[in-house]
Amino acid sequence: MATAEEWAKGYVRQANADFRRFQFLQSDGAVAECHKLQFLQMACEKLVKAHLCATGTPPEFVQTSHAYIEKTLPIVLRQKLVEHRLPAKKATELLKFVKRLAGEIEVLAPSVDRAGKRPDNCEYPWEDQNGKLHTPLDWSFVPSQLLVISNGRTFLKLLDAAIRDLLGS
């Protein structure tokens, strides 16, 4: 039976691979936003699950849900903010941004729809309240808009550092 440490390592290795694929796709203008963001969502989910598994949280417990990012990713990235000793005002602003973005990344998974209020997702078409059909290929996702601003770029650096540090530990 695999140990908690082995599960954590497995999750972070996969998170790293997903995040590198996201970075690779980011530079390709022909790739749809939904496909890029799907890798980002998967990387975030696996990173937080690695931190959960490392404490001995049973793997079967974390495997049952995609809804871990909104709450736990800000805690993971806050650790990076503390390590880098950013001025408190800037760190507070960044953390607020991280929380907003983490919530948006979480709803990219089709199974997370906030009780039907957020059917937009990276994988499957959905129908809005007016009966209009939308597809991920054509949708303008909030994270795509947030990632290109300054705090969004910092978010990606923090995420990269969190994955690398856990991978190397």
Next chain:
Amino acid sequence: MVRPFRSVYHGCVAASISGKAGRLEVVKMDGKDDVAKRLAQEHFKIEPGLQRVLRLSRTDGGDDLAAEPIMLLEVNADTIATGIQPLHFGPAPAHGITCSSVIIEVTPDEFRQIQDRTLRLPSGWELGEELPKPATATGAD
């Protein structure tokens, strides 16, 4: 030639042999209590919704061991209620965080449930001392 190397425990004390001087040099790092207080203060500084930070201890007293992580319970009004989700963080000696840590974040309502034992901490863990909130918390340098 003595080859320099650095060995860092996952606890809170690091020792190194300096290749230049060729002598054993024991470097006293911050203890667990100091690192715990520092983590709490840093979190208070940047989390407007953070109300309380408490140490968690093991009922068997095993948390006195240097290799055991610092365990913190954070009561945050700006988080969502998802129950007990312990997150593990390794040490980051380069940044002055010499101990590994486990953080559990809960809402004020969940904290009340922990206090009246309707929400359970992981087996063998219990609430410990509360860490002080700095006078100037949140957003000010």
